[in-house]
Amino acid sequence: MLAAVRAHGVLSQAEIARITGLSPASVSNIVHQLADADAVELSPGIRGGRRAQEVRVRSDGGLVVGLDFGHRHIRVAVSDLRFVVRAERRVECDVGASALSALAVAERLVGELLDEIGTTRCGVRAVGLGLPAPMGPDGGTLAAWPILPSWATIDPARHLAKRLGAPVYADNDANLGARGELYFGAGRGVSDLAYIKAATGLGAGLVVAGNVYRGFAGSAGEIGHLTIDEMGPVCSCGNRGCLETMVGAPYLLELIRHSHPDVRTVEQLVTCALAGDGGCRRVVADAGRHIGFVAANLCNVVNPERVVVGGDLAAAGDLLLEPLRSAMPRYAVVTVASTPVVAALTGERAEVLGALVLAVEQFQRRHDQAEGADVPADDPGREVPSGDDAGVNDPGRDPAGRDSARDSAGEAVRDGSGDPGFRTEAGLANGHHPAVSGPAPDLGPAGRSPVSGPA
Amino acid sequence: MLAAVRAHGVLSQAEIARITGLSPASVSNIVHQLADADAVELSPGIRGGRRAQEVRVRSDGGLVVGLDFGHRHIRVAVSDLRFVVRAERRVECDVGASALSALAVAERLVGELLDEIGTTRCGVRAVGLGLPAPMGPDGGTLAAWPILPSWATIDPARHLAKRLGAPVYADNDANLGARGELYFGAGRGVSDLAYIKAATGLGAGLVVAGNVYRGFAGSAGEIGHLTIDEMGPVCSCGNRGCLETMVGAPYLLELIRHSHPDVRTVEQLVTCALAGDGGCRRVVADAGRHIGFVAANLCNVVNPERVVVGGDLAAAGDLLLEPLRSAMPRYAVVTVASTPVVAALTGERAEVLGALVLAVEQFQRRHDQAEGADVPADDPGREVPSGDDAGVNDPGRDPAGRDSARDSAGEAVRDGSGDPGFRTEAGLANGHHPAVSGPAPDLGPAGRSPVSGPA
Numbered sequence: 001m002l003a004a005v006r007a008h009g010v011l012s013q014a015e016i017a018r019i020t021g022l023s024p025a026s027v028s029n030i031v032h033q034l035a036d037a038d039a040v041e042l043s044p045g046i047r048g049g050r051r052a053q054e055v056r057v058r059s060d061g062g063l064v065v066g067l068d069f070g071h072r073h074i075r076v077a078v079s080d081l082r083f084v085v086r087a088e089r090r091v092e093c094d095v096g097a098s099a100l101s102a103l104a105v106a107e108r109l110v111g112e113l114l115d116e117i118g119t120t121r122c123g124v125r126a127v128g129l130g131l132p133a134p135m136g137p138d139g140g141t142l143a144a145w146p147i148l149p150s151w152a153t154i155d156p157a158r159h160l161a162k163r164l165g166a167p168v169y170a171d172n173d174a175n176l177g178a179r180g181e182l183y184f185g186a187g188r189g190v191s192d193l194a195y196i197k198a199a200t201g202l203g204a205g206l207v208v209a210g211n212v213y214r215g216f217a218g219s220a221g222e223i224g225h226l227t228i229d230e231m232g233p234v235c236s237c238g239n240r241g242c243l244e245t246m247v248g249a250p251y252l253l254e255l256i257r258h259s260h261p262d263v264r265t266v267e268q269l270v271t272c273a274l275a276g277d278g279g280c281r282r283v284v285a286d287a288g289r290h291i292g293f294v295a296a297n298l299c300n301v302v303n304p305e306r307v308v309v310g311g312d313l314a315a316a317g318d319l320l321l322e323p324l325r326s327a328m329p330r331y332a333v334v335t336v337a338s339t340p341v342v343a344a345l346t347g348e349r350a351e352v353l354g355a356l357v358l359a360v361e362q363f364q365r366r367h368d369q370a371e372g373a374d375v376p377a378d379d380p381g382r383e384v385p386s387g388d389d390a391g392v393n394d395p396g397r398d399p400a401g402r403d404s405a406r407d408s409a410g411e412a413v414r415d416g417s418g419d420p421g422f423r424t425e426a427g428l429a430n431g432h433h434p435a436v437s438g439p440a441p442d443l444g445p446a447g448r449s450p451v452s453g454p455a
Numbered sequence: 456m457l458a459a460v461r462a463h464g465v466l467s468q469a470e471i472a473r474i475t476g477l478s479p480a481s482v483s484n485i486v487h488q489l490a491d492a493d494a495v496e497l498s499p500g501i502r503g504g505r506r507a508q509e510v511r512v513r514s515d516g517g518l519v520v521g522l523d524f525g526h527r528h529i530r531v532a533v534s535d536l537r538f539v540v541r542a543e544r545r546v547e548c549d550v551g552a553s554a555l556s557a558l559a560v561a562e563r564l565v566g567e568l569l570d571e572i573g574t575t576r577c578g579v580r581a582v583g584l585g586l587p588a589p590m591g592p593d594g595g596t597l598a599a600w601p602i603l604p605s606w607a608t609i610d611p612a613r614h615l616a617k618r619l620g621a622p623v624y625a626d627n628d629a630n631l632g633a634r635g636e637l638y639f640g641a642g643r644g645v646s647d648l649a650y651i652k653a654a655t656g657l658g659a660g661l662v663v664a665g666n667v668y669r670g671f672a673g674s675a676g677e678i679g680h681l682t683i684d685e686m687g688p689v690c691s692c693g694n695r696g697c698l699e700t701m702v703g704a705p706y707l708l709e710l711i712r713h714s715h716p717d718v719r720t721v722e723q724l725v726t727c728a729l730a731g732d733g734g735c736r737r738v739v740a741d742a743g744r745h746i747g748f749v750a751a752n753l754c755n756v757v758n759p760e761r762v763v764v765g766g767d768l769a770a771a772g773d774l775l776l777e778p779l780r781s782a783m784p785r786y787a788v789v790t791v792a793s794t795p796v797v798a799a800l801t802g803e804r805a806e807v808l809g810a811l812v813l814a815v816e817q818f819q820r821r822h823d824q825a826e827g828a829d830v831p832a833d834d835p836g837r838e839v840p841s842g843d844d845a846g847v848n849d850p851g852r853d854p855a856g857r858d859s860a861r862d863s864a865g866e867a868v869r870d871g872s873g874d875p876g877f878r879t880e881a882g883l884a885n886g887h888h889p890a891v892s893g894p895a896p897d898l899g900p901a902g903r904s905p906v907s908g909p910a
Contacts, residue, residue, distance in 0.1 A: 134790050145790065192671045204756070208663055215758025216647045219790040222755040227748065227786045237788050293682065300677045301659070301756055303670025331682045333692050335589050335600065335674040 178205025292327025633660025747782025
């Protein structure tokens with residue numbers, strides 16, 4: 001219900017009942033619970049010539065935190081439940097080197113941002129966390145994943161939940177990027193989307209019928225490891241000739257090691273290409289062709305309505321996208337060859353914005369469950385093929401369901417409270433999709449423009 | 456609601472209310488409408504020590520027809536709404552040569568089967584139709600599809616609806632095969648499934664969260680045209696080196712043209728391989744490896760719970776599946792490399808059984824809409840990423856929504872009635888999934904055993 005109200009800005013109780021399918025009595029009940037919990041505010045208004053009470057989401061109904069771990073950076077954003085970003089920061093960090101160090105940096109960053117906006121962790125309702133690895137259905141990193149070995153033995157969401165004293169929901173970074181673009185970027189109004197993240201590695205987030213599709217084990221969209229050349233170099237995943245061995249950052253930079261010894265990051269490569277450097281343009285264009293090959297084959301399999309390309313490489317704009325688009329009809333069947341391919345609008349913020357969306361979605365979902373009486377228990381329509389399976393790690397509950405402020409290893413929840421207070425709020429939202437019908441959200445302080453826009 | 460009752464065999468009204476989330480009053484109302492329309496029957500029973508009225512689907516609540524057009528055959532089945540197959544037949548037919556001829560054969564076959572069980576077209580509630588081509592969201596074949604040129608200029612579902620005087624719903628054959636295996640075969644109990652059909656051509660049907668996923672334009676699962684060799688032979692789709700140019704029937708048969716001049720069909724190839732012929736075994740095994748390459752990459756992208764392999768080639772059993780399974784860890788990331796790969800249980804009947812499922816699903820869906828008052832209009836949980844987009848072609852309604860027994864070209868509906876009578880029945884079923892919870896259906900007369908079972 002919160003989602004419906006946020007999507008429409010302001011609604012009367014009768015409108016909420018019509019949109020959510022809940023009975024007027026249920027709506028009234030929930031609205032008053034939400035109002036008691038300061039999540040919504042009520043004010044008199046006029047609807048269809050009659051007086052009606054209007055319902056708005058309160059800006060001070062709580063905060064969510066988005067965390068995006070890349071291979072070389074951590075980005076954090078704090079927003080309210082209406083997606084007004086209150087503070088945001090990015091730091092360079094070798095995330096792969098040590099999971100514990102990276103998580104400590106993240107915790108410090110979150111604390112700094114909360115200080116900056118004059119609040120404490122107690123106001124944080126939920127945290128969304130992105131990592132560049134497939135996350136299992138239970139939200140833990142998959143122990144067998146060979147790419148981030150220092151992360152393999154811990155459950156980052158659970159670990160961070162203890163550090164932050166708030167529930168943490170984890171997902172793959174490309175899945176978060178897909179959420180970010182779906183809600184705030186080039187995916188708005190699209191129900192079936194493929195988001196391709198081209199950065200240090202390559203990954204895709206698939207949106208099916210408006211929800212991120214994570215697959216049975218949480219690893220849908222692993223396009224970085226599609227086999228392009230069976231006899232190609234051995235990949236970090238253990239197989240040979242994966243797409244990443246052709247367009248992953250180390251491979252692109254290797255191509256210009258001798259000709260451009262000063263270019264050491266994808267960002268620098270893109271800057272040089274945009275400045276007109278021929279060699280760097282060629283590297284970007286060839287990467288575009290290779291990604292286009294995979295995009296075309298992805299479209300054959302999944303047939304999305306639109307392909308959105310994000311990640312550091314996408315900052316090259318049409319230098320990347322034109323060769324990518326040219327590859328589509330060469331490799332896709334005629335029925336999908338003209339699928340639009342566009343640049344991500346939220347640029348390098350796609351993942352952290354998606355992390356905020358995940359946090360709000362899961363916050364609402366928990367309240368759906370807490371308010372379960374209004375939801376038919378067996379309604380099959382509520383099975384959602386999405387991040388609803390993303391990991392939940394509530395520091396206030398251990399896996400056995402007991403309420404505990406300490407985990408089995410005895411590590412204390414940092415703020416001394418196992419319950420950040422979100423259980424006292426009520427909410428009911430069942431999948432209404434702001435991306436389709438809602439007003440554009442405030443994506444934060446002015447001056448944070450997208451890295452790359454559409455042509 | 457019909458689906459829930461069929462899935463459980465027999466239910467009390469209280470049980471129906473609990474399962475569907477409808478109010479007891481709504482359930483009572485709908486049950487009595489269904490009973491009036493002879494779709495269900497009521498009888499006294501005992502539930503939890505108390506007397507309760509039991510509700511069963513009537514075997515004489517109507518019939519559905521399933522039609523499967525292959526490249527070289529037409530298969531027809533007639534069943535009641537409980538999926539008890541009453542009659543079934545397969546004929547050889549060069550379906551690609553002339554769409555109109557093939558449709559005429561299909562019409563004659565349906566008539567013969569209905570005669571056989573002593574009924575007429577008036578009892579047919581809906582027809583499911585499968586074709587080996589991607590079907591657009593509106594159910595018409597895509598005009599631009601280059602593979603079945605004689606079918607490109609007509610809308611087969613609409614055409615057949617006029618011939619049969621019943622609504623016809625069309626979908627791609629692999630999507631129907633996925634439905635067949637999901638409900639009655641190796642996909643039972645699975646919510647995320649990839650069904651690979653390996654026959655004259657190759658295609659896949661994807662099941663996402665229990666529903667067939669058709670993609671934005673209806674062409675999801677077109678794995679036959681994934682590019683395997685960019686410099687390979689030109690494919691019928693216009694691109695080069697597609698999977699079909701390596702494992703499509705013409706290519707497999709070409710491999711043994713000189714060594715086995717008598718082997719002229721995939722069926723014969725499989726028979727020889729099963730009989731121990733070395734050359735035929737090699738051809739089947741290499742096909743398995745190539746399909747395994749694609750299956751592994753498909754699993755990277757979609758991450759299904761299970762892969763089911765059907766089609767003529769799958770009759771080779773482990774001769775095909777062992778090399779296919781061996782390819783999985785070579786090309787899939789570690790998290791999906793162990794996805795189970797099994798043979799279709801319903802064999803060559805998967806598509807026609809899926810056509811029956813489609814027909815019943817769409818029959819129920821129409822009644823959901825007719826009974827819309829009981830379904831919250833905006834309930835987002837009812838958006839289904841599935842064959843619910845499959846084409847509807849109701850002979851009783853032209854595209855402008857007027858009621859007409861004749862189409863704009865003046866072609867009369869053959870039985871002289873634009874309304875086959877299904878509008879007089881009531882039904883409400885919203886997505887309950889017999890495959891997950893229901894008892895095994897009667898798949899027809901004894902002796903029709905699956906072509907290939909699991910190892």
